[in-house]
Amino acid sequence: MTSRKTVLVLGGSSDIARATARAFAKAGYDVQLAGRDAAVLEPDAADLRARYNVEASRWTFDVLDTASFETFASGLPALPDVVISIVGLLGAQESAQSDLEHATTIMRSNYEGPALILGLFAEKFLARGYGTIVGVSSVAGDRGRASNYVYGSAKAGFSAFLSGLRARASRGGVHIVTVKPGFVRTKMTEGMKLIGPLTVEAQVVGDAILNAVQRRTDVVYVSGKWRLVMLIIKALPEAIFKKLKF
Amino acid sequence: MTLVSGWGRFPVVDTDVLRPRSFMAIGEAVAGASGTVARGNGRAYGDAGIGAIRTIAMTGFDRVRSFDPVTGRIRLEAGVLLSDLIDTFGPRGFLPFVVPGTRFVSVGGAIAADVHGKNHHCEGGFGRYVDSILLRTGQGEIIEASREENSDAFFATVGGMGLTGVILEATMRLRPVETGWIRERVVSTSDLGAAMRALDAGDSATYSVAWIDCVARGSELGRSLIYLGEHARAGELPDGADAFPLGKDPALAVPVDLPSITLNRYSIRAFNELYYRMGAKRAGESHRVSLFPYFFPLDSISAWNRIYGRRGFLQHQCVIPEHGARDVLGDILERVTKRGDASFLAVLKKLGQGDGILSFPMPGYTLALDFPMRGDILNFLDEIDRLVVAAGGRLYLAKDARQSRATFEAGYPALQRFKAIRKSLDLAGKIRSKLSQRLFDEVQP
Ligand SMILES: Cc1cc2nc3c(=O)[nH]c(=O)nc-3n(C[C@H](O)[C@H](O)[C@H](O)COP(=O)(O)OP(=O)(O)OC[C@H]3O[C@@H](n4cnc5c(N)ncnc54)[C@H](O)[C@@H]3O)c2cc1C
Numbered sequence: 001m002t003s004r005k006t007v008l009v010l011g012g013s014s015d016i017a018r019a020t021a022r023a024f025a026k027a028g029y030d031v032q033l034a035g036r037d038a039a040v041l042e043p044d045a046a047d048l049r050a051r052y053n054v055e056a057s058r059w060t061f062d063v064l065d066t067a068s069f070e071t072f073a074s075g076l077p078a079l080p081d082v083v084i085s086i087v088g089l090l091g092a093q094e095s096a097q098s099d100l101e102h103a104t105t106i107m108r109s110n111y112e113g114p115a116l117i118l119g120l121f122a123e124k125f126l127a128r129g130y131g132t133i134v135g136v137s138s139v140a141g142d143r144g145r146a147s148n149y150v151y152g153s154a155k156a157g158f159s160a161f162l163s164g165l166r167a168r169a170s171r172g173g174v175h176i177v178t179v180k181p182g183f184v185r186t187k188m189t190e191g192m193k194l195i196g197p198l199t200v201e202a203q204v205v206g207d208a209i210l211n212a213v214q215r216r217t218d219v220v221y222v223s224g225k226w227r228l229v230m231l232i233i234k235a236l237p238e239a240i241f242k243k244l245k246f
Numbered sequence: 247m248t249l250v251s252g253w254g255r256f257p258v259v260d261t262d263v264l265r266p267r268s269f270m271a272i273g274e275a276v277a278g279a280s281g282t283v284a285r286g287n288g289r290a291y292g293d294a295g296i297g298a299i300r301t302i303a304m305t306g307f308d309r310v311r312s313f314d315p316v317t318g319r320i321r322l323e324a325g326v327l328l329s330d331l332i333d334t335f336g337p338r339g340f341l342p343f344v345v346p347g348t349r350f351v352s353v354g355g356a357i358a359a360d361v362h363g364k365n366h367h368c369e370g371g372f373g374r375y376v377d378s379i380l381l382r383t384g385q386g387e388i389i390e391a392s393r394e395e396n397s398d399a400f401f402a403t404v405g406g407m408g409l410t411g412v413i414l415e416a417t418m419r420l421r422p423v424e425t426g427w428i429r430e431r432v433v434s435t436s437d438l439g440a441a442m443r444a445l446d447a448g449d450s451a452t453y454s455v456a457w458i459d460c461v462a463r464g465s466e467l468g469r470s471l472i473y474l475g476e477h478a479r480a481g482e483l484p485d486g487a488d489a490f491p492l493g494k495d496p497a498l499a500v501p502v503d504l505p506s507i508t509l510n511r512y513s514i515r516a517f518n519e520l521y522y523r524m525g526a527k528r529a530g531e532s533h534r535v536s537l538f539p540y541f542f543p544l545d546s547i548s549a550w551n552r553i554y555g556r557r558g559f560l561q562h563q564c565v566i567p568e569h570g571a572r573d574v575l576g577d578i579l580e581r582v583t584k585r586g587d588a589s590f591l592a593v594l595k596k597l598g599q600g601d602g603i604l605s606f607p608m609p610g611y612t613l614a615l616d617f618p619m620r621g622d623i624l625n626f627l628d629e630i631d632r633l634v635v636a637a638g639g640r641l642y643l644a645k646d647a648r649q650s651r652a653t654f655e656a657g658y659p660a661l662q663r664f665k666a667i668r669k670s671l672d673l674a675g676k677i678r679s680k681l682s683q684r685l686f687d688e689v690q691p
Contacts, residue, residue: 026334043309053338
């Protein structure tokens with residue numbers, strides 16, 4: 001029997017995480033699901049076992065508790081082949097403007113925590129000589145917008161971290177993928193006005209992540225349309241951009 | 247509030263749409279309003295999946311709890327779509343026992359409508375393969391119901407159109423199959439009587455259905471193509487054939503509402519003529535088709551309901567008891583062809599006994615017709631309903647958007663029993679849909 005590959009999904013209880021875990025399990029990966037409350041991950045783990053006849057385990061992981069990262073990473077029974085961070089917190093821009101604590105939580109959840117944990121796994125992968133790291137960032141990090149720059153700036157930092165890590169790790173056989181979903185229909189975006197043609201289902205993101213890992217793609221805009229939209233938005237001169245209600 | 251409609255896009259109704267994330271949150275959603283119903287994937291044509299006040303979207307509940315690869319027994323959440331089950335377990339050798347004409351329906355919706363497939367005449371409906379359900383009643387309890395335990399609740403929920411409560415989970419049996427292929431044989435018949443005889447002769451086939459050219463008139467009235475099918479065994483595939491070809495996501499989509507003029511008597515006539523001739527050419531010999539085009543011919547075009555334009559369309563699906571069916575169906579078809587803006591799709595098939603108290607199927611023939619929503623169509627369908635009632639038949643609630651209380655009551659004599667069970671599960675009357683308000687709730691809004 002050939003030993004199967006393992007994927008670790010951080011931020012395991014989100015809709016994108018469920019979809020991503022399914023995509024990998026379907027492709028034959030055993031899955032380690034990690035989230036703040038490991039108990040709530042059991043139905044998802046059971047789902048993976050029943051559907052795809054793979055092994056699925058669950059682990060406690062809190063992205064804000066950076067002190068625990070080393071213990072968490074070395075506590076896993078096997079170093080996974082792929083690590084995916086789907087952790088993120090949209091937060092509320094308006095409160096974040098005056099509530100420092102809320103702003104800090106957004107920044108730490110989208111940048112500090114994900115970057116540190118993936119950086120840690122990158123070192124372990126480099127020592128081993130192979131592995132793939134996936135960070136789910138956002139198109140919101142491509143340019144700060146009046147309506148969500150606290151979140152966007154943290155995602156921008158995360159994207160920059162991943163691209164730097166990629167440049168270094170590729171020489172050591174470790175591949176880094178940056179995923180930039182646009183609008184995804186999930187509980188995070190519930191009740192928000194999404195632009196229909198630019199919005200995708202969580203499963204589309206999950207399949208895109210698997211695809212990027214298999215094809216060793218560097219940066220993925222989940223819907224191709226977003227690459228174009230962001231190209232235009234990034235190219236707008238600041239003098240014009242600041243006048244746009246965007 | 248959100249504007250919501252069924253697949254036929256009529257009626258369009260304002261309702262709160264909630265997406266609870268846990269069973270507990272479903273309970274709170276039911277308790278918090280007097281007039282809630284669950285909604286699966288919105289494939290019922292009319293107002294069945296729309297709550298009187300509040301509608302609970304179930305598609306987020308899509309986890310499989312357990313699966314036994316030896317027996318094919320599966321426990322799952324009610325929001326799992328049949329398309330997902332087929333994609334996931336088909337390659338492992340298991341399919342749902344019963345599938346309707348679209349695979350984009352949820353398990354909860356399939357139980358609630360006790361859906362029938364092309365095998366109803368010999369294998370029964372969806373509910374027959376459900377062993378038990380976990381039901382959140384309007385009363386506030388979560389109960390497990392099966393043929394043995396809480397059997398009243400079980401038989402009222404199968405075919406009960408969501409009106410006994412929210413189905414949270416189900417345990418059911420899947421059918422072991424060797425391949426994802428169907429051995430199909432087409433029979434072409436020259437008129438309605440011949441079509442009905444061909445369906446009778448096809449009684450021993452696992453799957454059978456007739457497509458009727460409802461434009462043909464006179465001596466050709468009811469000319470049709472009968473599709474018979476069997477699951478292909480592994481040994482019947484040529485070497486190297488893919489044992490389970492997967493269904494593709496719809497490649498074609500109808501992007502906008504077409505002006506309803508697109509479907510007129512000339513375009514339908516031309517289409518039907520072509521369709522009949524092509525089918526007749528294939529008649530006789532048996533050939534292999536993938537299960538997707540066989541079971542779900544319309545699924546290859548997403549949002550095809552837009553073909554009928556913004557005002558939507560109505561489906562009229564009745565079942566007529568066997569005795570005297572030939573004359574009644576002939577009468578209905580004649581009126582339809584005379585009208586001219588006939589249905590694009592007319593399907594005839596044989597049904598057996600239904601399992602649930604309100605299940606649509608009864609031994610007889612079922613005819614399904616589509617009509618664009620325009621002109622005096624509502625009056626015309628009332629006229630057809632009178633023929634159905636006189637013949638002792640009934641209309642399918644999952645397709646209905648307009649029948650009268652009288653038509654409904656005449657067709658469903660077990661209604662009183664259903665109401666009594668419903669009341670015992672929901673004294674305060676928390677569960678109500680637009681359909682139940684229209685057809686049988688005592689308290690009008
Ligand atoms: C192209 C097409 C072909 C079809 N062919 C057939 C056919 O061949 N045979 C057939 O029988 N039907 C057929 N149908 C009808 C379809 O199978 C039924 O309407 C089915 O109920 C739709 O399931 P849904 O998940 O979309 O449910 P919805 O349309 O969302 O809801 C349908 C009913 O189920 C109830 N319901 C849904 N989920 C739950 C739940 N979790 N708990 C309690 N109640 C619930 C709703 O309250 C509602 O009464 C067809 C429909 C289409 C669009």
